Amino acid sequence: MKNYDIIFFDIDDTLFDFTKSEPEAFNKVFEKYNLFNNLKQYEKSYQEISKVLWRDLENGKMILVELGSERFRRLFLEHELEIDAVVFNQDYLGYLGEQTHLVQGAEKVISELSHKRLAIITNGYTDVQTSRTNNSSLKDKFEHIIISESTGFQKPQTGIFDYAFDKLQITDKSKVLMVGDSLTSDIQGGIDYGIDTCWFNPKHKENNTSLKPTYEINKLESLIEIIK
Known part of the structure; x- marks a missing residue:
């Protein structure tokens, strides 16, 4: 060697362990906004959207500051939710920062x-x-x-x-x-x-x-x- x-x-x-951290932060932010119904469907959609956007980031097609709110903007559009994606993303990142x-x-x-x-x-x-x-x-x-x-x-x-x-x-x-x-x-x-x-x-x-x-x-x- x-x-x-x-x-x-x-x-x-x-x-x-991001596979533990991400769902915990995700659940907490959705609970904060009282979005308990369809949580599993929201998470499934989010994972699909996020995967595409992170790939775009690696390929230089997107910058990080855009990615954060864009993933939630697309999610809310898909599920017809009227929520400020920028603020929601800030709350999500706050919860994610607590996960160790x-x-x-x-x-x-x-x-x-x-x-x-x-x-x-x-x-x-x-x-x-x-x-x-x-x-x-x-x-x-x-x-x-x-x-x-x-x-x-x-x-x-x-x-x-x-x-x-x-x-x-x-x-x-x-x-x-x-x-x-x-x-x-x-x-x-x-x-x-x-x-x-x-x-x-x-x-x-x-x-x-x-x-x-x-x-x-x-x-x-x-x-x-x-x-x-």
């Missing part, structure tokens, strides 16, 4: 690798990702938390990696490993930038792309053996 000095981690569904559910093994992995330089590179909202990290047991475990909204770039764009390398004053790409669950964001971004990648694939998804991550793991703890 290679000797990696610097490990970049994605946040959502790599260190933090970790992926199994995340705390152990970060602890075991504390002798390395650890940093986060994540797509998302600065306030949300900062709040979630600072309110979790992973607070103060990272040298830098690099968030797309703050940098003006998002994975897989090389700009966010340029920003990270500059922040951490990295000169040797061979000493860096990018760890994440998304082939199109984390792995694509890492490969395009010329650094090694580790695809965290707990659901054993098929890789139907041409991308070839350096490593693939199904349990986060497996990363410890790769690094050590």
Whole structure:
């Protein structure tokens, strides 16, 4: 195994369990607006809309500030709800920032690798990702938390990696490993930038792309053996 000095981690569904966090925030904001009926249908529609918009974001067809309210604007239009999508999105993000559910093994992995330089590179909202990290047991475990909204770039764009390398004053790409669950964001971004990648694939998804991550793991703890 290679000797990696610097490990970049994605946040959502790599260190933090977004599959738990998102539904909790979603339910809370809809409860606030007394929208209890058809909640499951709203959530199903939202997931479909959100998936398309996040893909557009990765492909540079949309900016993050538009995505937030646009997903709810489309949802409310589809279900004929007269609600201010901008305000609703702000409330949703507030609840999302409270969610600190970790992926199994995340705390152990970060602890075991504390002798390395650890940093986060994540797509998302600065306030949300900062709040979630600072309110979790992973607070103060990272040298830098690099968030797309703050940098003006998002994975897989090389700009966010340029920003990270500059922040951490990295000169040797061979000493860096990018760890994440998304082939199109984390792995694509890492490969395009010329650094090694580790695809965290707990659901054993098929890789139907041409991308070839350096490593693939199904349990986060497996990363410890790769690094050590």
